[in-house]
Amino acid sequence: MIDYPDRMSQEQARRFGEDVLSIVAQIPRGRVTTYGHIAAWAGWPSHSRMVGRTLRYSPKAAELPCHRVVNKEGRTAPGWAMQRNMLEDEGIRFKANGHVDMVKYLWEPELNDDDFWNIT
DNA sequence: ACATTGACCGGTT
DNA sequence: AAACCGGCCAATG
Numbered sequence: 001m002i003d004y005p006d007r008m009s010q011e012q013a014r015r016f017g018e019d020v021l022s023i024v025a026q027i028p029r030g031r032v033t034t035y036g037h038i039a040a041w042a043g044w045p046s047h048s049r050m051v052g053r054t055l056r057y058s059p060k061a062a063e064l065p066c067h068r069v070v071n072k073e074g075r076t077a078p079g080w081a082m083q084r085n086m087l088e089d090e091g092i093r094f095k096a097n098g099h100v101d102m103v104k105y106l107w108e109p110e111l112n113d114d115d116f117w118n119i120t
Numbered sequence: 121a122c123a124t125t126g127a128c129c130g131g132t133t
Numbered sequence: 134a135a136a137c138c139g140g141c142c143a144a145t146g
Binding site for chain 3: 006007008013046047048049050053097
């Protein structure tokens with residue numbers, strides 16, 4: 001079986017960026033989600049790194065609650081010390097190892113909700 | 121046409 | 134917990 005590379009066209013990349021931002025916009029206060037989950041919900045499960053890139057470089061991300069995105073371990077973004085304080089202001093307690101307790105605070109959208117497909 | 125670089129991930133010491 | 138390792142993939146040099 002041939003293993004085709006999982007590359008995005010320009011149009012797919014544009015759509016991916018839009019979806020990432022609109023998903024981030026839906027993260028409730030006091031909750032977090034991960035790069036990998038966002039990538040999967042946007043339809044590209046192997047593109048978690050691209051989620052990080054989008055949030056880092058897209059100007060629109062600045063107005064969104066992108067501080068509510070952490071990695072799978074619950075670790076905050078490198079080089080962004082304020083992220084922890086912003087999360088603590090929302091009531092999130094960090095574990096002794098400096099990570100978010102993902103069992104408590106991980107948020108995922110309800111897939112049975114219709115507006116999941118309206119997120120453009 | 122390579123090589124390196126990340127706001128990543130999973131598994132193995 | 135921490136340090137590797139290999140995989141991942143768009144962007145950058």
